[in-house]
Amino acid sequence: MSEESSKKRLINKFDIILFILLIILGACAFLIIKFTRAEGKTVNIYSDGELTESFSLDDDTEYVYIWEDGNNVIVIENGYVYVSHADCPDKVCVNQGEIKNDGETIVCIPHRLVIEVDE
């Protein structure tokens, strides 16, 4: 390639290749960022529709939710959250087992409790 032609053309072949490489690199970066944040991260506890507590799904903990006439024991363990004990009549919350994905919920209707996993 002569000095003359590279002066004439503002964009040459290498620029185009580099441009494409840049786009691919950008797309990779975007995908890496997107996929590293897919896992649920926060556990939100709602009492009668009001957010009362938030925990990280990564930190193992046990929390006792207290309602007017009873309680539910909420356990966060190994990146999962579940209700281990409850004194509600139907035990639907206990039987629901473990959740971990974004948007999943455990609900105890008698105690007006919603446990939600959020990004």
Next chain:
Amino acid sequence: MKRNIISITALIFATVCLLIIAIYVKKSSDTDEGGSNNYIAGEYTQYDFVMGTYMTQTIYGDDSQENLNETAEKIASEISALDEDCLSWRSDTSTVAKLNNEYIAGENYDLDLRTGNVIKKALDICKTSEGALDITMRPLIACWGIEQYDLASGEEFTVPSFEELEEAKSHTGYEKVNLITEEDAGNIKYYINISESGLGIDLGAVGKGAALDMAYETLEEEGISGALISVGGSIMAYGEKGDGSDFRIGIRNPEGDANDVMGYVEIAGNDGQKVCVSTSGGYEKYVEADGEVYHHILDRETMYPSDSGLISVTVICSDGLTSDGLSTACFVLGYEKSLELLPEYDAEAIFIDDNHNVYVTDGIYDNFVLTDDTYNIKN
């Protein structure tokens, strides 16, 4: 050559800058979400307990969080009022409870407009389904006591005797209920006339759907662009999502827990339109006695929990009350008979039978995606 080296350096520098910015944006958005709990730009989610069940509302739009929150609050309080003032047989002050206590056989009883509208639509499904849906089932439901049974009490569940069931059944029958509509200068007035004493109206099988229809009115009034609202087993997709993507409504695995879906229905957003999806299944409430499972959806014909071979039915149509009522009716009727009922209401359905066969009606076939390979699509 020198020029190329400069441009490569510039591009690498630009890429590194972009990456740093991207990581910074990701971090700051993470902390944002932690602080404002249930609000992401253009999308607001709220949980409420209404009608003895729970409701999830996700409202889409460019409005501020306050405005979306206000709409969600309004919908929740209106649905509570609909239940307590009109439909609930439990609430002493509701139209239905007062009707059940006060009506005199063969005499017209005044209904408010809302209750009248609900009973009118529900009674229509009772007739076309020939009693597979029946809004007078309260005595039989009470006789079984499946809904009230408290597992924690430690008491064993006892199946009612044939005589007890016969006695309860004699106080049921939608055909004994007449709705009278009077139209005066464009105003509609409803009366109800029940031909026998000792009956009672129970709108439990259509209440959640009626709640969705009421929510729809509010969404329209408030000029909301899109929403996804679920009340118990009934869900409404309204308008469009902010990002233009389809609504995806999971169909629960009848043998799994509440977060376990066996497939989903994709519903394209449509400005100002609603699509309602209601599921009825024996898994919602059941008891066990002597090794037998008794679920809560009763068949008036047999007086026992319905035994049509289905373990869940999902009905999809444009009206909330209709989808809710039809899902119960179809669950009792079974697959074959349901196929005659559904077209009367322009409704589509997904049936799951006890052999894990899934039947999807033609109109919704292309929108349904099966995700659990223990189930087989049969048609």
